[in-house]
Amino acid sequence: MNEEPADRVSRRRYQREQMARQEAEALLEQKSRELFLANEKLSAHSTQLEQRVSERTAELQTALERAEAASTARSRFVATMSHEIRTPLGGMLGMIDLLSMDETDPAKKELLNYAKTAGVGLSRIVNDVLDFSKMEAGVFVFEEESVDIRALVESVRILAGSNDKGANRQIIAKIDASVPKLFLGDATRIRQLISNLISNALRYSTEGPIIIRAQATPHPKDALLRVEVEDFGVGIPEDKLSDLFKDFSQVSNALTAAAQGTGLGLAICKRIIEGVGGKIGVQSIPGVGSTFWIELPVEVVALPASNQNKTGSLEDSDSLESLVGKRVLIAEDNIINQKLLLTYANRMQLNAELAENGRIALEMFSPDKHDLVLMDVAMPEMDGLEATRRIRQKWSDRELPPILALTAHVMDAIEEEATLVGIDTVLSKPIPFDELKLALETALSRKPRKVETAAAPAETPSEDAPASGDEAPLLKLMSPGAVDELLQMFTVEDLSDLVRKFVLDSSLRIDRITAAIDEGDEDAMSKEAHSLKGSSLVLGFTEISEWARQIEDGKPSPDSGSLGETANRIRNKLQDMHALL
Amino acid sequence: MKGTIFVELIKMAEDAFGEDTVDDVLDKADLENGGAFTAVGNYPCSELVKIVVAFSEHSGISPEDLQRKFGHWIMDHFVENYPGFFKDKKDTFGLLEAVDGEIHVEVKKLYPDAELPKFTTERIAEDHLEMVYTSPRPLVEFCHGMIEASLERFNEAADIQRCPVAAQADSAKFDITLTKKAGKAA
Numbered sequence: 001m002n003e004e005p006a007d008r009v010s011r012r013r014y015q016r017e018q019m020a021r022q023e024a025e026a027l028l029e030q031k032s033r034e035l036f037l038a039n040e041k042l043s044a045h046s047t048q049l050e051q052r053v054s055e056r057t058a059e060l061q062t063a064l065e066r067a068e069a070a071s072t073a074r075s076r077f078v079a080t081m082s083h084e085i086r087t088p089l090g091g092m093l094g095m096i097d098l099l100s101m102d103e104t105d106p107a108k109k110e111l112l113n114y115a116k117t118a119g120v121g122l123s124r125i126v127n128d129v130l131d132f133s134k135m136e137a138g139v140f141v142f143e144e145e146s147v148d149i150r151a152l153v154e155s156v157r158i159l160a161g162s163n164d165k166g167a168n169r170q171i172i173a174k175i176d177a178s179v180p181k182l183f184l185g186d187a188t189r190i191r192q193l194i195s196n197l198i199s200n201a202l203r204y205s206t207e208g209p210i211i212i213r214a215q216a217t218p219h220p221k222d223a224l225l226r227v228e229v230e231d232f233g234v235g236i237p238e239d240k241l242s243d244l245f246k247d248f249s250q251v252s253n254a255l256t257a258a259a260q261g262t263g264l265g266l267a268i269c270k271r272i273i274e275g276v277g278g279k280i281g282v283q284s285i286p287g288v289g290s291t292f293w294i295e296l297p298v299e300v301v302a303l304p305a306s307n308q309n310k311t312g313s314l315e316d317s318d319s320l321e322s323l324v325g326k327r328v329l330i331a332e333d334n335i336i337n338q339k340l341l342l343t344y345a346n347r348m349q350l351n352a353e354l355a356e357n358g359r360i361a362l363e364m365f366s367p368d369k370h371d372l373v374l375m376d377v378a379m380p381e382m383d384g385l386e387a388t389r390r391i392r393q394k395w396s397d398r399e400l401p402p403i404l405a406l407t408a409h410v411m412d413a414i415e416e417e418a419t420l421v422g423i424d425t426v427l428s429k430p431i432p433f434d435e436l437k438l439a440l441e442t443a444l445s446r447k448p449r450k451v452e453t454a455a456a457p458a459e460t461p462s463e464d465a466p467a468s469g470d471e472a473p474l475l476k477l478m479s480p481g482a483v484d485e486l487l488q489m490f491t492v493e494d495l496s497d498l499v500r501k502f503v504l505d506s507s508l509r510i511d512r513i514t515a516a517i518d519e520g521d522e523d524a525m526s527k528e529a530h531s532l533k534g535s536s537l538v539l540g541f542t543e544i545s546e547w548a549r550q551i552e553d554g555k556p557s558p559d560s561g562s563l564g565e566t567a568n569r570i571r572n573k574l575q576d577m578h579a580l581l
Numbered sequence: 582m583k584g585t586i587f588v589e590l591i592k593m594a595e596d597a598f599g600e601d602t603v604d605d606v607l608d609k610a611d612l613e614n615g616g617a618f619t620a621v622g623n624y625p626c627s628e629l630v631k632i633v634v635a636f637s638e639h640s641g642i643s644p645e646d647l648q649r650k651f652g653h654w655i656m657d658h659f660v661e662n663y664p665g666f667f668k669d670k671k672d673t674f675g676l677l678e679a680v681d682g683e684i685h686v687e688v689k690k691l692y693p694d695a696e697l698p699k700f701t702t703e704r705i706a707e708d709h710l711e712m713v714y715t716s717p718r719p720l721v722e723f724c725h726g727m728i729e730a731s732l733e734r735f736n737e738a739a740d741i742q743r744c745p746v747a748a749q750a751d752s753a754k755f756d757i758t759l760t761k762k763a764g765k766a767a
Contacts, residue, residue, distance in 0.1 A: 010601070012604055012608070016616055020618055024622065
């Protein structure tokens with residue numbers, strides 16, 4: 001073996017390394033190519049993905065636009081339909097009002113009354129469905145304005161008392177001192193909520209008062225307003241409570257069999273109250289009554305703004321100005337509505353002047369000739385909004401009388417513009433006589449705009465009179481606890497009146513119970529007794545209530561022996577009471 | 582089989598017998614590529630066996646002993662080139678248990694077509710591990726060498742029993758009982 005330097009490598013070793021290197025290089029090339037192809041495939045894939053994403057985005061965009069267009073069309077359809085239905089309906093109702101004012105024949109008057117009731121019912125349904133559709137379409141807009149709940153409750157109360165069902169009923173408002181004088185909220189919707197609850201209370205009870213309570217408790221957003229509406233009516237069975245706020249549901253019972261409605265009222269209430277971040281609920285005992293409540297957080301307005309027009313703020317019904325002899329300019333193009341409004345004005349003993357459209361109204365109007373302007377919105381030549389705008393340009397605010405707009409349009413659509421041109425109040429057509437009267441009185445009372453004093457907030461209308469035993473001997477028969485409690489809500493007179501009604505009603509009821517016992521009709525007996533139990537308990541006639549319970553259960557008290565005897569005891573008791581009447 | 586095994590085997594032979602001897606042996610071993618291996622290539626396992634047999638014939642050392650020595654050698658190679666796999670291992674059992682679930686997972690990422698043996702471990706006691714080695718290749722001694730090398734690395738000692746697995750001709754079971762635990766002083 002020849003000596004090779006240690007750092008020299010043999011040829012065969014070199015060749016072997018060469019081969020290994022070639023192989024490695026070939027492998028490298030192959031891997032590089034594979035990598036390149038894989039990269040190409042990847043980028044093609046990503047391009048394709050991007051393209052698909054943009055295709056999908058475009059599809060979604062189109063779908064969204066289509067859905068939005070459909071939704072807009074639907075809202076417009078709803079608004080148009082409501083206008084189309086409400087205008088003739090308003091005309092009909094107005095004509096019926098006029099006819100019944102002049103009608104002397106009792107038979108015809110009764111027919112007119114039926115027509116009116118049916119018309120009002122229809123109008124309520126149309127409004128319900130309209131509200132509901134608006135909420136469905138998401139076009140329900142909640143306003144934020146200063147609300148005077150005392151004035152609001154008062155006007156709702158007066159209005160409810162003026163319709164058929166409320167005419168003979170007592171509606172009592174008890175606004176706690178904790179309730180702020182003014183707070184931010186949607187007055188229209190709060191009014192709708194309360195009046196809905198009151199109309200339900202009137203519908204589902206036949207006797208006893210309706211009590212509206214309001215109180216405020218501290219809340220992170222300033223205050224939590226709670227309004228309760230209590231009735232002493234049929235009540236709601238517990239298993240029906242959960243269905244109460246569902247769409248199109250009604251609790252059926254003897255009272256509602258005849259009651260009309262869409263079953264949307266409470267569903268709408270629920271949506272409204274949830275829309276403004278509040279809650280609604282109910283406590284109810286069948287045969288005793290129900291208390292519906294709403295709770296909503298509100299922001300308290302520290303000082304009342306000087307011209308809060310929408311709240312319909314009126315301090316006291318006594319302070320309302322009389323309409324007699326006031327001069328009103330009515331701008332209205334529709335002859336039926338002209339007739340209606342002129343007749344209304346006549347009834348209110350107003351001095352009315354008529355303008356057939358906005359342009360004529362503008363020409364006729366003069367601040368020293370008119371105390372009020374009633375302006376229809378949609379009129380030929382010049383609409384009410386434009387006419388109002390021009391009037392506002394021509395005269396200063398100080399000179400101008402209140403301008404009220406009347407519209408059959410959906411209120412939300414018009415209200416904003418109306419406020420912009422300087423219309424004080426927007427009234428919705430059809431407007432009942434009493435509501436128009438109240439609105440006009442309210443508007444007049446607000447002129448001249450006096451600085452509202454922060455003094456004594458309008459308290460509840462009825463001050464508690466001290467109970468005097470002489471005046472109310474009947475009340476002595478009631479349990480003292482019940483009397484005290486009831487006197488917080490009622491005056492002694494009102495309460496005596498209620499007891500009188502109770503005695504009369506119960507006397508009839510006990511006759512029916514006796515008849516049912518004689519005929520062996522346990523079902524009827526039990527139902528009547530149940531009702532008697534509830535009402536006597538509320539008024540604190542504990543003895544009667546206990547006896548009624550025994551009859552209801554079909555178990556006479558051991559000392560009386562028979563159900564008939566128990567019924568007799570009740571009858572005797574009632575006769576004693578009757579003697580005191 | 583990965584080229585790196587061939588390259589390392591030849592390196593070990595060079596270290597033991599010198600370059601010229603290796604060249605002679607490789608020339609005579611009737612290898613498909615004349616012994617020109619690259620670490621990035623892939624070669625049949627039979628070639629590895631041929632090399633082992635050739636060196637056995639040359640040196641008189643049994644192929645089994647050669648494989649076992651090679652196990653020691655390759656362990657050093659791994660520690661040097663892939664320190665990441667050893668960094669968080671405290672002892673042999675920890676390393677063996679990590680082969681299938683950790684080390685081979687990483688190998689597969691780089692070489693998706695690599696055919697890897699299986700190491701199924703079961704910790705019988707703290708100082709007792711059963712490991713079943715499964716591979717179509719006759720390299721059980723190589724594996725044995727690696728286990729020994731690992732014990733040395735962690736300064737451990739163990740009694741290693743090996744037995745075939747019933748009905749699994751390609752498997753062997755290692756029964757490892759520690760006699761000396763990993764020293765605290767590293």
